[in-house]
Every structure is written in C-alpha cells, then in structure tokens.
Ligand SMILES: Nc1ncnc2c1ncn2[C@@H]1O[C@H](COP(=O)(O)OP(=O)(O)O)[C@@H](O)[C@H]1O
C-alpha cells in the first residue's frame with residue numbers, strides 16, 4: 437500500500453543566519469545552522485524532535501512557521517511555507533513556546549487574549565467570538581470564570597494552557613510545540629503533556645513536539661527524530677529510538693552522558709586532516725566527541741540508511757558504522 441500523503445514535508449532544508457557587523461568595514465557574517473534537514477510528519481501524527489541546546493531545533497520551528505528564510509522546501513498541507521505566506525499559513529500551523537509568561541499580554545484578560553486571534557481573522561460577531569472562547573476554554577481545561585483574570589493571576593501551567601488556547605483559535609491542523617513544558621515543574625509539565633495528547637485525540641491535531649529531553653519526547657510521540665548540529669542523525673518509531681538507538685549520539689543522549697560541546701575544540705576536519713591525510717574534508721560532525729570515532733576515522737556518513745526489517749516502520753540512521761554492518 438502506498439504511504440498516505442504526509443501533512444508536512446521538509447526536504448533538504450538548510451539556513452544561514454546573516455548578521456552585519458558595524459565595524460569599519462561593516463562585513464556581513466553568516467552562521468549556518470540547519471544542514472540539509474529532511475523529514476515528514478503524517479496527518480494526525482505526534483512527531484518529536486530531540487537534540488541538545490543549540491543544535492537548531494528552534495531554527496527549524498521558525499522555518500516551519502515562516503519566520504525565517506531557508507533553502508530547500510517546507511510544504512504544509514501541500515503549500516510551501518515562507519515569510520510571505522506566514523499569515524495565510526497561520527490557519528494551518530500555530531506554535532506554542534517555552535515561556536508562557538512572556539507570550540501573553542500582561543494587561544489583558546484571558547478572555548480578550550483568546551479573542552484576539554479571532555479578531556485578526558476577521559470574526560466580526562461578538563457572540564461568535566464568545567462562543568469560540570468558551571469552547572476553547574473547555575478544551576484547555578479552564579473554568580469560564582478565568583476569562584476575567586489576567587496572566588499574572590494564573591499559575592505557570594494555567595498560562596501555558598492559555599497559550600495553547602490561543603494556538604487553537606484559528607483551528608490549525610498542526611501545532612509546533614517548542615520546549616512547551618521545559619519551564620514547568622515536572623508534575624505540571626506532565627499535565628500539559630496529557631493536554632496535548634487529549635487535543636491530539638479529540639481534534640485529530642498533528643503535533644511537532646520539540647524538546648531537549650528525550651524522556652518527554654518518548655512519552656508523547658509516535659515517531660522521533662534526533663538532531664545533532666543541524667543534521668538529522670536518527671529517525672524512527674519512538675520505541676525503536678528508545679530501545680534500539682543505533683547512532684552513538686542517540687545512545688549518548690539516552691545514557692545522559694554530558695556532551696562536551698565547546699567552540700574551542702578543534703573542528704573535526706582539522707583534526708582528521710592531520711591524522712589521516714586521505715580523510716574526506718567534510719567529515720562526520722559528531723566525530724570529535726564520538727566514542728566510536730576510532731572505528732571509522734570520522735568519515736562522512738552520507739545519506740541516512742534504513743536499518744528496519746522489511747515491512748516495519750523505517751528506522752533511519754546517519755552513521756558509517758551502522759550502515760557498514762547492514
Ligand atoms: N537570529 C540568530 N542569529 C544568529 N544565530 C542564531 C540566531 N538564532 C539562533 N542562532 C544560533 O543558531 C544555533 C541554533 O539555535 P537554536 O535553533 O535556537 O537551537 P536550539 O533550539 O536547538 O537550542 C545556535 O548556535 C544559536 O546561537
């Protein structure tokens with residue numbers, strides 16, 4: 437049977453942040469973050485992205501929301517996302533971020549915060565707006581009495597519920613949740629995870645759930661991808677990633693080994709060029725801290741390889757050692 441069409445299709449996406457220094461020469465400098473990222477999110481799926489801080493997770497989220505320029509292609513519901521389409525695409529994709537306090541206008545009441553997206557959409561009837569707000573309050577598990585409260589009168593968990601409510605207002609098909617429980621206490625975070633699960637089931641929402649915490653992603657997601665320095669290194673069913681992690685980086689994340697990532701370390705190209713004259717210049721990014729580096733010499737892994745048995749959910753790994761044993 438052919439695979440159902442994915443709701444989100446991310447193909448070969450890379451980006452460079454350009455900043456201008458205002459020194460004598462005013463030179464433009466670029467920082468490349470996403471490095472040929474590709475993945476698909478199926479209709480109604482909870483898809484997780486995990487990786488350490490600074491690897492590019494939020495950058496990918498921003499590209500999916502049409503907030504930054506990128507190379508490659510991001511299709512959401514068959515339409516290419518980019519900065520010019522951001523408003524039109526807001527009906528398809530919405531976001532929830534880490535800091536619920538910073539996302540909410542402190543002087544407005546919960547009721548008017550939730551109404552705002554409807555006003556932007558041009559819903560003129562006040563009755564209709566109130567009906568929608570009540571409906572959303574019930575979905576996010578807040579009593580209608582909260583409509584008259586301000587964000588400062590709410591707990592962190594309640595504020596995050598309001599942010600989720602705002603995201604639901606335009607009735608999107610996909611929510612990108614970027615570290616949405618990371619600033620909450622464990623028990624409150626667990627309640628918010630359950631709310632996401634509930635919304636997924638009741639509304640058939642697709643979720644792109646981003647976290648640096650593999651346990652959180654595993655709890656919620658159907659499939660997971662692992663990112664390291666802007667590249668996808670592993671992707672598969674949540675159970676396969678958790679129980680049969682094949683990439684040394686995923687294994688390190690699971691073992692919670694502290695990752696000594698520091699800009700002062702020599703780049704892998706330089707180290708490898710010194711040790712092995714024939715080394716390919718664009719070597720594996722993980723090589724400089726990979727515990728298995730001696731086995732492969734840090735060779736460029738190339739495209740991800742599917743290590744799953746035929747007929748099973750694909751399990752992609754981007755590592756020379758793994759593909760060599762197939
Ligand atoms: N606007 C920006 N300009 C330049 N560099 C940025 C910008 N935003 C993020 N970065 C850099 O891009 C890298 C990835 O950041 P980010 O996507 O926020 O990572 P994550 O969400 O995984 O922690 C980091 O090195 C960060 O410093």
Ligand SMILES: [Mg+2]
Nearest residue numbers: 493494614615
């Ligand atoms: Mg981030």
